[in-house]
Amino acid sequence: MTAALEVQDLRFTFETMAMRFDLTVARGDFLALIGPSGAGKSTLLNLIAGFETPQSGSIRLLGQDVSNLPPARRPVTTVFQDHNLFDHLDCGTNVRLGLLPASIKNRAAHTAAIEALEQVGLAGFETRPARDLSGGQRQRVAIARALVRARICPLLLLDEPFAALGPAQRREMLDLIDGLRHRYGLTVLLVSHHPDEARHAAQRCAFLDAGQIVALDETATLLARTDLPGLTAYLGDV
Amino acid sequence: MPALACALILLAALGAGIGPVLALGMGSERGVGASLSALWGDAYLRQVILFTLGQAALSTLLAVVGAVPVARALARRQAFLGRGLLLHLLAVPLLLPALVGVLALVTLYGQKGWIAGIVRALGGEMPPLYGLGGILLAHTFFNLPLAARLLLRALETVPGESWRLSAQLGFSPGHVWRFIDRPVILRALPAIAALVFLLCAGSFTIVLALGGGPGATTLEVALYEALRLDFDPTRAALLALLQTGLCLTIGALVLRFTPPTVPLSLGPGRWATRPDVALLRTRLTDGATILLAALFVGLPIVGIIVAGLRGPMARVLLDPDLWVALANSLKLIGFTTPLTLLLAGGLLLGARRLPERARQRLAGLGILPLALPPIVIGTGWFILFRPLVLAPWVAIALTAALTALMALPYALRALAPAVIEAAARHDRLCRALGVTGWQRFRLIDFPSLRRPLATATALTAALSLGDLGAVALFGATETAALPALLFSRMGSYRFDEAAVIALFFLLVGLGLFWGIEKGFGYDRRA
Amino acid sequence: MTKSNLSFRLFPVLLGLALIGTALPAVAQKPELTVYTYSGFAAKWGPGPALKAGFEETCGCTLSYVAVDDGVALLTRVRLEGASTKADVVVGLDQNLTVEAAATGLFAPHGVETKSLALPVAWSDATFLPFDHGAFAVIYDTKALPQPPKSLKELVEGDPKQKIILQDPRTSTPGLGMLLWVKAVYGDQAPAAWAKLRGRILTTTKSWGDAYSLFTKGEAPMVLSYTTSPAYHLIEEKSDRYAAALFSEGHYPQIEVAAAVNGSKQAELAQRFLAFLITDKAQSIIPTTNWMFPVTATAMQPEEFKTLPKPSKMLLLPGDQVAQNRKAWTDEWLKALAQ
Incomplete structure (x- = not known):
């Protein structure tokens, strides 16, 4: 079986920082990316999603080389920290936008959206305007949208989506994601500032520093390592 | 409460326009009632x-x-x-x-x-x-x-x-x-x-x-x-x-x-x-x-340029009147721009913590000067200030105030969206840190509103350069600005000179716009 | 320090300087004569500066102008100021405004000997002293219109494809002149004449300058202006392209007047200024600065003025009749043109 994600010798320069990434993620994995601010965690997700264009290197998703494809043709869904929803639309429409936008009006799309909202614990929210939601609810709607895309885009890129939530709520959301991962066979990449989050949900964890993946291992193993000065400094910070 | 103060100043300024005119009318033999019924029955009107x-x-x-x-x-x-x-x-x-x-x-x-x-x-x-x-x-x-x-x-x-x-x-x-x-x-x-x-x-x-x-x-x-x-x-x-x-x-x-x-954005990605x-x-x-x-x-503007280039350039440019008028225009801009920005800033920044509807109404006040005919405001102010009016500085002050009032709606339009956005971004933090008043403006609002402020400043300056009318009565010959110069040339057959002045006007306006947006709106992050 | 910071900090300083610079009271030892006039008169190329210099040579005083938009604004301003006006003399009302101006009671008899006046119409007003005159005329572009109308009737009934640019009588003196001209010629038939003329009117502008600039841009072959307009083109542009069409019914005059203000502290100076205004010395300044005819026969006139065609007849409606009916006649005009 091919890997969900293979990143090879991917190079990108932002301002003065030269970055270089190699990474392989198996299908169904839940990988956390941790590291200090400016390490390149979000940039890596942006490169995978196609929001940034690398100088060289390749990205394969589900065995397909997507290096030259526009964002819309890559089988990924991103959940950002903020601005995931169109505030002037209702929740149902926001979720249905995850399907091919052309088909958002048909009955199947409506059913899928209602189901996805139920899955994230927002049953009956289809007609609620997005702007009336709380922070946690907004992220749930964004996840619901990722769910309706899951069949075509089973790779979920989470860019610190729960940073604005409290610890209990954060754990609840991580459990939700993990449950959905099992049920729908998703592969999840989570950028996080919190080793706790990684410990709670991700089997595997990568530590990034200065535009490189310094180490990648089982989460518990990685977080226990003491031979990486960058990592100890980072963890000590927290 | 700066927003309220600004709103009161604005209303007072407008009231001082219509009030005296109405009062003057009351004194005349024809009453308000008769005038009203005449208006009512006027088919042409x-x-x-x-x-x-x-x-x-x-x-x-x-x-x-x-x-x-x-x-x-x-x-x-x-x-x-x-x-x-x-x-x-x-x-x-x-x-x-x-x-x-x-x-x-x-x-x-x-x-x-x-x-x-x-x-x-x-x-x-x-x-x-x-x-x-x-x-x-x-x-x-x-x-x-x-x-x-x-x-x-x-x-x-x-x-x-x-x-x-x-x-x-x-x-x-x-x-x-x-x-x-x-x-x-x-x-x-x-x-x-x-x-x-x-x-x-x-x-x-x-x-x-x-x-x-x-x-x-x-x-x-x-x-x-x-x-x-x-x-x-x-x-x-x-x-x-x-x-x-x-x-x-x-x-x-x-x-x-x-x-x-x-609030749409917390800064573009x-x-x-x-x-x-x-x-x-x-x-x-x-x-x-x-x-x-x-x-x-562009084509009509090219028309202005062509007509101007055909005109007697040297004669107009060597005429000290042109430079005096330019200096007067710049002086007027120097008075008007801070005044407009203060009013606009007061109405917007001061109202940030009010409920949405109240805030909208307050900002809506700012558009009032466009609804009121400047000729009436000018006349009302003239009546009010006539004991002082011969002094040239009063004429300048009134002209500047009127111009500032007329430019206010534009400045508000240019500023409002950014102020709402910046308020959403910083308001809680500023309150938490106790950063208020001038400190808040200097440290927080001014840097984050730099670009829209530059646009508002440029707009106000350019508008003050232009002709906002209604200053005719104040009769400040020595302080005649560029539009007055242009019109006086047109009023005495000198259309070719007027064409050159129009071109000059265009260049000064563009220069102001460009200079203010570039110089003052320069974004260090970019 | 960046450039932008500098300009930002300079603002208050400039503001302050501007304030101080303008607020310093003028120190004047000599008596000061304040003359209210319209801006074209006080302008540098207008008659104002030369008249000021001429008068100050002998008066031992300082003459200062306060200039407003036009003659109508002049009257408005004096009316608004009432008895507290700072004006000693008002220069630049025209004959259509004298009745209303007299009714304010703000003007004093001029007391100037007027025997030397040589106006094309009879003038005997003890308060308002004429200082120049002209006549309204249709100016046409000889290149675009070789056969100009020879009478108002021909203008009214002529080819609607040959357009004329007029001014609005509510906002412009020539516009009002045209209204009275048509009234003087057609009387009760004026509305019908306007209705007929309607097809030839390209547009009705706010002011003389608007109309004349459209005309010189070639928008229409005719414009309403003054018989003296061709003299400007002859003298300043050495061009005889634009000519005045003489109408057989006669032309409507404009007579510009000056008056002293009642209760002025400088009453004596004011009267001297009025007397000066109709001396040959002052009158010789008028033609090439205000582009109007002098009111005395002996004043110097440039050759080009003498070659201008003279209307055979002047039609002047009595001032009180105009004052009484202006509103009604304007409404009549509106009804005929605006449907």
């Missing part, structure tokens, strides 16, 4: 009101509908050769005195105009410029660029994440329009439309010059007649109140239909290319739209 509102509505529709594709094309095309120049070009019609704009349009569309030449060469006949069509053309020329600039500003507040999301979800240009551009535009449009509508409703010179006859007249003409020719202050004050009432009604309707503002940029179809339509807009706005 009803026709004038219908025409005023009708042409303003049509002009607004044309300007706004035309501005939408221009703003979208400019939002999509963030980098092309001449984009900066085009954006500055879009600011030019706003600062042109009405008659200079009319003459520029005549150069292009008139009987002897460039287009008539082409049409005739092709064997056709040029349709006449005069009539409703001419008025609409001129109003569109003056207001479409303004609307396009303001819409562009609104489109640029869409957060980067929205563009990334729409790229990932595979939005077509149609989807981008439906889910992003349209809602943003619809939210910004009512306020812009209201601004354009009031400008067109108060239009005087354009309507008379291109209207083709007294059938095409606005309420301003009736006002002028009542105040100047008939010296009937009661009628003038009532007409002014009528005009204000009509405009307020329309303003209230606009407010009603404005969707509540949702780093990667914010729109997904509809790369398509051949949008490339072609954007190219055509931008070209058309550049021609529509």
